[in-house]
Amino acid sequence: MGLSDKSVMELEDVALKEKKKSKKEQLPWDVVQISRHPNRPILQDYLSRVFDNFIEFHGDRFFSDDKAMIGGFARIGNQKVMLIGHNKGKNTVENIERNFGMAKPDGYRKALRLMKLAERFNVPIVTFIDTPGAFPGLEAEERGQAEAIAKNLTEMASIEVPIVCLVIGEGGSGGALGIGVGDRILMLSNSIYSVISPEGCASILWRDAKFAPDAAAAMNITAKALHHHGVIDEIIKEPGEGAHSDYETTARDVKEAIIKNLKSLSRLSNEELIQKRFEKYSGIGKFSI
Amino acid sequence: MAWYTEPTVEKKTTQKKLWVKCKKCNSHIYESEWIENLNVCPNCNYHGSITSYERINLIFDENSFVELFDNISPKDSLKFNDLKGSYKDKYETAIKKTGISESVVTGYGKINGIPAVVAVMDFRFLGGSLGSGTGEKILQASNYAYDNNLPYIVFSASGGARMQEGALSLMQMAKTCAGVARLNKKNIPYISVLTNPTTGGVSASFAMMGDVNIAEPGALIAFAGRRVIEQTIGEKLPDDFQTSEYLQDHGFVDSIVDRKDMKNYLSNILSYYNR
Numbered sequence: 001m002g003l004s005d006k007s008v009m010e011l012e013d014v015a016l017k018e019k020k021k022s023k024k025e026q027l028p029w030d031v032v033q034i035s036r037h038p039n040r041p042i043l044q045d046y047l048s049r050v051f052d053n054f055i056e057f058h059g060d061r062f063f064s065d066d067k068a069m070i071g072g073f074a075r076i077g078n079q080k081v082m083l084i085g086h087n088k089g090k091n092t093v094e095n096i097e098r099n100f101g102m103a104k105p106d107g108y109r110k111a112l113r114l115m116k117l118a119e120r121f122n123v124p125i126v127t128f129i130d131t132p133g134a135f136p137g138l139e140a141e142e143r144g145q146a147e148a149i150a151k152n153l154t155e156m157a158s159i160e161v162p163i164v165c166l167v168i169g170e171g172g173s174g175g176a177l178g179i180g181v182g183d184r185i186l187m188l189s190n191s192i193y194s195v196i197s198p199e200g201c202a203s204i205l206w207r208d209a210k211f212a213p214d215a216a217a218a219m220n221i222t223a224k225a226l227h228h229h230g231v232i233d234e235i236i237k238e239p240g241e242g243a244h245s246d247y248e249t250t251a252r253d254v255k256e257a258i259i260k261n262l263k264s265l266s267r268l269s270n271e272e273l274i275q276k277r278f279e280k281y282s283g284i285g286k287f288s289i
Numbered sequence: 290m291a292w293y294t295e296p297t298v299e300k301k302t303t304q305k306k307l308w309v310k311c312k313k314c315n316s317h318i319y320e321s322e323w324i325e326n327l328n329v330c331p332n333c334n335y336h337g338s339i340t341s342y343e344r345i346n347l348i349f350d351e352n353s354f355v356e357l358f359d360n361i362s363p364k365d366s367l368k369f370n371d372l373k374g375s376y377k378d379k380y381e382t383a384i385k386k387t388g389i390s391e392s393v394v395t396g397y398g399k400i401n402g403i404p405a406v407v408a409v410m411d412f413r414f415l416g417g418s419l420g421s422g423t424g425e426k427i428l429q430a431s432n433y434a435y436d437n438n439l440p441y442i443v444f445s446a447s448g449g450a451r452m453q454e455g456a457l458s459l460m461q462m463a464k465t466c467a468g469v470a471r472l473n474k475k476n477i478p479y480i481s482v483l484t485n486p487t488t489g490g491v492s493a494s495f496a497m498m499g500d501v502n503i504a505e506p507g508a509l510i511a512f513a514g515r516r517v518i519e520q521t522i523g524e525k526l527p528d529d530f531q532t533s534e535y536l537q538d539h540g541f542v543d544s545i546v547d548r549k550d551m552k553n554y555l556s557n558i559l560s561y562y563n564r
């Protein structure tokens with residue numbers, strides 16, 4: 001007890017300032033930046049660290065093989081799963097080939113085909129969500145982007161195998177939700193999930209995209225806020241400065257969380273699974289009565 | 290005509306002879322003629338917007354409609370504020386202005402004697418946006434159809450998901466589709482009628498999922514906005530892009546039906562429901 005009252009107060013002051021500083025780092029707009037960090041791990045990084053024996057399946061059987069969305073059988077620990085996810089790239093060449101992870105209807109239809117395949121084989125489904133949004137282009141509209149997403153939402157409500165969805169980066173609107181209906185929705189702590197991009201919201205409601213930080217805060221797009229509002233079930237805490245600072249720890253925690261959730265879902269019968277999924281979605285939303 | 294019974298507007302039309310300018314062909318039409326023609330341009334067949342109750346009066350047999358779930362209204366659970374103020378103020382104004390409590394009116398009734406459950410969106414209420422209350426009503430109505438083995442009809446008129454509710458509004462897409470999935474499982478018919486406009490999150494959920502998809506002529510039906518697409522691809526889009534006719538050509542709409550024929554068209558389809 002050698003410290004005088006004054007120095008104790010000073011120490012507390014420093015501690016308080018530090019706390020405020022770290023709190024400041026948690027602004028929603030900062031989380032947006034981390035979720036879009038150029039070195040943030042993408043699906044391909046998890047593919048090698050979380051899964052084994054990935055057998056990729058190609059094509060939607062209608063039109064094309066959309067490289068913005070990939071899927072196939074894989075093993076995670078001792079568990080066999082159907083892995084489906086948005087496929088962002090890390091450099092310009094990859095991103096052009098994979099369309100920055102923005103799937104066309106072909107991508108959503110491929111995803112649905114593979115989910116049906118999983119149901120046929122009685123294998124649970126794991127989806128990795130990481131997209132700025134569904135591709136907004138002429139051909140996408142022409143081939144029914146709206147129909148493709150709507151169909152996935154409808155079918156995923158009643159697919160009779162467990163579905164675990166994980167947002168690893170950007171959960172961009174309907175393009176994210178198109179593979180995002182499941183029994184457990186997980187988010188990495190610095191990922192975002194949003195009805196419209198902060199820039200898009202700002203340009204409509206603030207008449208200027210530069211208000212994106214305000215829109216990001218107003219829309220409650222962080223994992224913490226979404227957990228509070230009952231949109232997601234679980235947050236996987238990222239190490240250090242964020243997932244980009246430590247791939248191995250992030251991958252280990254992602255793997256653990258997926259295995260844990262698959263295990264708890266495996267106890268349910270198909271009827272219970274579908275009933276609980278219906279009740280889960282019936283319960284999302286806040287309104288006045 | 291009996292279909293149009295909203296008192297405030299009727300009063301306005303009897304007091305003054307007002308002109309309506311058609312948004313498509315720019316011709317001027319007497320408001321009385323416009324209303325007589327169900328808010329459709331007698332010149333170019335442009336289908337102007339109508340309110341939920343006007344639609345209901347057009348479709349259902351007289352005195353057969355019973356409203357359900359009208360106790361549900363929005364909630365500002367995110368305490369959302371933008372430059373123009375709070376979400377709460379916006380929906381309270383909308384409730385006052387429209388006399389309805391959410392962007393959709395739900396209930397059941399008879400269409401040429403055939404019972405059906407219906408949800409009718411109202412574009413006047415925050416652009417027909419899909420909020421939690423909207424999603425709840427659309428799901429509750431589909432549950433009512435499910436429990437009573439009645440066909441379900443949804444009239445869409447919406448700019449998409451309601452940004453002021455964040456991801457809660459996004460999730461209403463999944464929620465409403467979960468209701469459609471249950472109807473599918475039980476083989477209960479679900480008819481979607483797409484009216485101007487049906488865009489964004491509404492087009493990418495229940496509106497596109499009809500066993501039969503019907504559209505009014507010339508309606509804007511789109512996932513992404515024209516401006517966003519033009520920016521993405523760097524070129525101008527064709528004039529008829531994202532219209533009812535365009536969607537029918539591309540295989541997403543079964544039929545395009547004029548407003549005046551909608552009731553008989555629906556009852557004709559429903560008459561094939563043989564269960």
Ligand SMILES: [Zn+2]
Pocket residue numbers: 311312313314315316330331332333334335
């Ligand atoms: Zn006209």
